[in-house]
Amino acid sequence: MECYWGFLGLLVPALLVGFLSVILTLVWVLHYREGLGWDGSGLEFNWHPVLIVTGFVFIQGIAIIVYRLPWTWKCSKLLMKCIHAGLNTVAATLVTVSLVAVFDYHNAGSIPNMYSLHSWVGLTTVILYFLQLLFGFLVFLLPWAPPHLRAVIMPIHVYSGLLLFGMVIATCLMGVTEKLFFVLNNPSYSSFPPEGVFANALGLLIVLFGALILWIATRPQWKRPKEPDSTLLQPHGGKTEGMEGTVSMSFVNNLDRSDSDSNSEAAARKRNLGLEESGQRSTM
Known part of the structure; x- marks a missing residue:
């Protein structure tokens, strides 16, 4: 206070x-x-x-x-x-x-x-x-x-x-x-x-x-x-501070998840390319 x-x-x-x-x-x-x-x-x-x-x-x-x-x-x-x-x-x-x-x-x-x-x-x-x-x-x-x-x-x-x-x-x-x-x-x-x-x-x-x-x-x-988990909406369709914080945290979490998913996909592609190149060398 x-x-x-x-x-x-x-x-x-x-x-x-x-x-x-x-x-x-x-x-x-x-x-x-x-x-x-x-x-x-x-x-x-x-x-x-x-x-x-x-x-x-x-x-x-x-x-x-x-x-x-x-x-x-x-x-x-x-x-x-x-x-x-x-x-x-x-x-x-x-x-x-x-x-x-x-x-x-x-x-x-x-x-x-x-x-x-x-x-x-x-x-x-x-x-x-x-x-x-x-x-x-x-x-x-x-x-x-x-x-x-x-x-x-x-x-x-x-x-x-x-x-x-x-x-x-x-x-x-x-x-x-x-x-x-x-x-x-x-x-x-x-x-x-x-x-x-x-x-x-x-x-x-x-x-x-x-x-x-x-x-x-x-x-x-x-x-x-205001309580952090407040879900009360303001008039005229606005959102409360608690809602904005919740939405912001969800957005950040989604970004983190999307980044981690992209990194995982890139790593998988690299592994696949490495396996294909090694297979080609063995065939030759």
């Missing part, structure tokens, strides 16, 4: 910031919001930020950069696909539970659902995320899709994954702000109460984590090398 120490210099802070974001979310709901529960009250709602930051932010962030870890480059591509899909599946499961908690809390308290921008963007992100996970599973993990289809969908898959991660970060920030406006009345949010300052710091950590993950995921020098 190029700039290995630079990679570590970003990876370690990213993991620390992401883990710290999860811890601070727990501190927020346990210290400022009275804890966790599953009884239709605000304690059940508190599962929503905890599970969102844990699954949708932290675990999804790890799933995005798991291909970039140089220690996994010796692992097979299929194994890495399973790890990537597994992490995203865990994140999707946590997100599902968090949504159940929110709707259960709203229904128990007769609170309208889906009226805020946070809920609109959030639900849109969740739906697109599940579609991304489904198509990724069908196209890239299962061996049914033809190579040219994978080549066409791969750039879309990568772009949509990064876009969804950015949407998750934005949705989290909207959710934190919305919650603070609802619960901070005395003292008000504008008077810089401790909970407001604490939650704002949490939001900054989430932004920092997202920025580090996106930077790591978009550096071409930290991209996982």
